[in-house]
Amino acid sequence: MIRLPLVLFLSATLFATGVYGVLARRNAVLVLMSIELMLNAVNLNLVAFSQALRDITGQVFALFVITVAAAEVGIGLAIVILIYRNRETINVDEVNLLKW
Amino acid sequence: MTGAEVAFVIIGLVAVIGAFRVVTSRNVVRAALYLVVTLSAVAGVYLILAAEFVAWVQILIYVGAIVILFLFGLMLTKAPIGREALDNQRRGVAFLVSLAILAGLIYLFWGAFDWDAPRLDPVEGTTAAVGESIFSRFILPFEVVSFLLLAALIGAIVLSRRDDRP
Numbered sequence: 001m002i003r004l005p006l007v008l009f010l011s012a013t014l015f016a017t018g019v020y021g022v023l024a025r026r027n028a029v030l031v032l033m034s035i036e037l038m039l040n041a042v043n044l045n046l047v048a049f050s051q052a053l054r055d056i057t058g059q060v061f062a063l064f065v066i067t068v069a070a071a072e073v074g075i076g077l078a079i080v081i082l083i084y085r086n087r088e089t090i091n092v093d094e095v096n097l098l099k100w
Numbered sequence: 101m102t103g104a105e106v107a108f109v110i111i112g113l114v115a116v117i118g119a120f121r122v123v124t125s126r127n128v129v130r131a132a133l134y135l136v137v138t139l140s141a142v143a144g145v146y147l148i149l150a151a152e153f154v155a156w157v158q159i160l161i162y163v164g165a166i167v168i169l170f171l172f173g174l175m176l177t178k179a180p181i182g183r184e185a186l187d188n189q190r191r192g193v194a195f196l197v198s199l200a201i202l203a204g205l206i207y208l209f210w211g212a213f214d215w216d217a218p219r220l221d222p223v224e225g226t227t228a229a230v231g232e233s234i235f236s237r238f239i240l241p242f243e244v245v246s247f248l249l250l251a252a253l254i255g256a257i258v259l260s261r262r263d264d265r266p
Contacts, residue, residue: 010112016202021123023194071252077173078259084177
């Protein structure tokens with residue numbers, strides 16, 4: 001027995017924290033961690049709405065999001081390590097080759 | 101407040117404090133360990149919401165695999181430690197943007213969902229329903245996700261392999 005808005009406020013706070021991390025951090029691995037925080041906020045909403053609406057689809061979607069997040073972290077870290085090997089830095093401010 | 105709500109508020113506070121430390125910590129390894137705290141607290145919230153399968157998948161995949169990947173990533177890249185090295189100069193703007201997003205989301209939720217609506221009564225024992233749903237209605241997305249994981253696996257190997265031959 002729990003109020004739905006409470007869960008939504010928690011997920012909004014987690015999402016805003018993740019946004020701050022993505023914008024303020026310079027280390028690419030820490031940016032990826034902040035993205036995980038935002039994905040967790042989304043999953044929290046999916047599960048809460050799944051229980052509120054008595055529909056299992058939300059939980060299945062949360063599982064899919066977790067799987068895609070795992071793939072994203074794997075590829076992201078591979079790219080980060082490749083950048084580190086080539087540029088000796090993972091500072092996202094200095095990796096601006098594609099910046100117009 | 102019901103007992104579940106008290107437990108939720110305590111676990112939610114742990115999650116928020118952990119998340120805050122993830123984005124402000126000056127030591128990258130500590131940030132990764134605070135991420136463990138946040139992810140475990142979110143798994144606790146899933147348990148309160150009676151979504152036990154999602155909770156254990158969260159523990160296994162996030163805490164067990166993804167954080168370990170992050171720690172390996174930190175180990176293989178030499179990161180300088182300290183505030184100026186980890187955070188950029190536009191912290192203030194970032195803080196304002198995230199505050200605006202938080203205010204906007206809370207305003208939206210406050211307008212869209214009635215605080216005095218009946219409390220949600222979680223359905224318990226959802227694992228069987230989740231399994232049934234994945235392997236009947238969502239079988240095609242399930243296969244697509246499997247293919248995506250395979251592609252990500254091969255992609256990660258190809259990207260991080262050291263090419264010795266010219």
